[in-house]
Amino acid sequence: MRTAYLSALYDLSKTNKDVLALISDNGAIVYDKYRQDFPDQFINYGISEANMVASAAGLASCGKIPFAYTISPFLTMRAFEFVRNDVCLQNQNVKLVGTGAGFVYSSLGPTHHATEDLAVMRVLPNLTIFSPASPMEVRKATVRAAEIKGPVYIRLGTNKEPEIYEDDYDFVPGKGVTLQEGKDITLVSTGSIVFDVLQAAKELQQEGISARVINIHTIKPLDEDILLKAVRETHVIMTIEEHSIIGGLGSAAAEVILENGADACVFERMGLRDKFCKGYGSHKDLKEMNGLSKEDIKNRAKALLKKKETISYALK
Amino acid sequence: MERQLDDISKELRKKIFKMIYQAGGGHIAPSLSIIEILTALYFGGVMKYDAKNPHWEDRDRFVLSKGHASAALFSVLAQAGYFESKILDTYCKKGSILGGHPDMHKVPGVEASTGALGHGFLYASGMALAGKLNRKDYRVFALLGDGECQEGSIWEAALFAAQQKLGNLTVIVDYNKLQAMDRLENIIGLEPFENKWRAFGWDVVEVDGHDTGSLVKALGENTSADAVPKVVIAHTTKGKGISFMENVPIWHYRMPNEEEMKMVFHELDITLEELTN
Numbered sequence: 053m054r055t056a057y058l059s060a061l062y063d064l065s066k067t068n069k070d071v072l073a074l075i076s077d078n079g080a081i082v083y084d085k086y087r088q089d090f091p092d093q094f095i096n097y098g099i100s101e102a103n104m105v106a107s108a109a110g111l112a113s114c115g116k117i118p119f120a121y122t123i124s125p126f127l128t129m130r131a132f133e134f135v136r137n138d139v140c141l142q143n144q145n146v147k148l149v150g151t152g153a154g155f156v157y158s159s160l161g162p163t164h165h166a167t168e169d170l171a172v173m174r175v176l177p178n179l180t181i182f183s184p185a186s187p188m189e190v191r192k193a194t195v196r197a198a199e200i201k202g203p204v205y206i207r208l209g210t211n212k213e214p215e216i217y218e219d220d221y222d223f224v225p226g227k228g229v230t231l232q233e234g235k236d237i238t239l240v241s242t243g244s245i246v247f248d249v250l251q252a253a254k255e256l257q258q259e260g261i262s263a264r265v266i267n268i269h270t271i272k273p274l275d276e277d278i279l280l281k282a283v284r285e286t287h288v289i290m291t292i293e294e295h296s297i298i299g300g301l302g303s304a305a306a307e308v309i310l311e312n313g314a315d316a317c318v319f320e321r322m323g324l325r326d327k328f329c330k331g332y333g334s335h336k337d338l339k340e341m342n343g344l345s346k347e348d349i350k351n352r353a354k355a356l357l358k359k360k361e362t363i364s365y366a367l368k
Numbered sequence: 369m370e371r372q373l374d375d376i377s378k379e380l381r382k383k384i385f386k387m388i389y390q391a392g393g394g395h396i397a398p399s400l401s402i403i404e405i406l407t408a409l410y411f412g413g414v415m416k417y418d419a420k421n422p423h424w425e426d427r428d429r430f431v432l433s434k435g436h437a438s439a440a441l442f443s444v445l446a447q448a449g450y451f452e453s454k455i456l457d458t459y460c461k462k463g464s465i466l467g468g469h470p471d472m473h474k475v476p477g478v479e480a481s482t483g484a485l486g487h488g489f490l491y492a493s494g495m496a497l498a499g500k501l502n503r504k505d506y507r508v509f510a511l512l513g514d515g516e517c518q519e520g521s522i523w524e525a526a527l528f529a530a531q532q533k534l535g536n537l538t539v540i541v542d543y544n545k546l547q548a549m550d551r552l553e554n555i556i557g558l559e560p561f562e563n564k565w566r567a568f569g570w571d572v573v574e575v576d577g578h579d580t581g582s583l584v585k586a587l588g589e590n591t592s593a594d595a596v597p598k599v600v601i602a603h604t605t606k607g608k609g610i611s612f613m614e615n616v617p618i619w620h621y622r623m624p625n626e627e628e629m630k631m632v633f634h635e636l637d638i639t640l641e642e643l644t645n
Contacts, residue, residue, distance in 0.1 A: 072501075092501065098531075103490050103524035110494020113480070114502065134521075137484050138491055142472060 154294025171299020433488025535595025
């Protein structure tokens, strides 16, 4: 995802000299080519995220289009009040790009994990939030972010995410993507874990369970229609995210579903259940240790379908 | 010119007091300490601006980092012609564009919505950097409170502006030595303040913050060949112009009682009729 982002940013910067790459001393090697080819568009703020964010707002107020990039918790939480007051309140054309979505920086530990970023960013007015699932989606989201006149947060993973789309994929901000049709249950997800959800859905298929898979790449504005349609058609919704179950995709979906009459829905959120991510190891190891492996997704889906049977009297 | 600037300052003090009096409360003392600084900037020939064209691309930019002194900024912007003076009477009232902290989307001439301390300076440094990148020759000014310099973000921006050689950026610190609860030195002192800025790579000028002549001179073009940013440490008196407020921390946010009002009338040369009109 990081390479896809940088390649998109590189192309944008070539054609639009107002596009700037702001970093706070991370991405030494990955930015080498950018730095070499666009020295006047590259600014390293050093280890001072608050300054980078507020300064980006000042740059934007003078016509620049800064892409401020760093590890997500430092960008979204260390600098949060600067994001709120300088970027969002003043509605400045700043793109905030956080790397290390979820716990992809596995062994670096919870300080470097982004497991509450969607929750804190989602409350901010004027902010668009992209949480892409694959390198191609990152590339397209980056281009779209530059077209939006206003603040955007892009949540990136790192570099090893598999591609889930064909070349002709059309990224439309605010529109969820049905990756697989299904009628028994809908799995709603975001970010790189969408790949695991897809795999889980394919395996469920072999067990005779028809699971719909929806990728919500735009957390805000949220595609309410695709969720409500899934409620009407499958009655069982499970959200899966590499994030706390509080405040992220699951919360956003729950709000929409409840406000629109949830009497026909069995609902569950999968994610970190009010806990920090635990353990060291690979990204895959951590998903297993924190209840978010492909097997966990399958098991929870099956359990949820059982739950549906026990309360089916309540469902139309 | 000094005499003229002092006359303007005197009138602005009355206006500010009236605004806050009619609003029923506000930051009087922190507004009174910066009048001469704003007067020097806007009416002393320091800043280039066009009040009829507030978004003029080549204008100098001023950011009130200590946004709680909004009454002072609004009175100056009205005086400069950004909006009609009668709008000042609506300060902090229902339906007004003028609030306790400035809103850049509502008030012509306000460059940044400030209020939370430790923000405006950072924002201003971005404006200065944009000026450099866009090869514009405008200047950017940011006015900081001294208490505000206890915020860590201020020093992030100080390092950054020096590193980027933002010679088009001038910071002014309203060094009245008081914060909301007490004197700075009894809470988190800043001394040796001048040395701190120098150590961070800034040109430092110290000046009497109520002497408009010295201010105009200090705020003049940055002549440093290395394009080092400049900080003007303006030694000021919090509550300047109302004797019982001067240098008394409690007046950071407080209204005078009836007895005290009599002194205000006398010292600001203002009548109750003028205040309530």
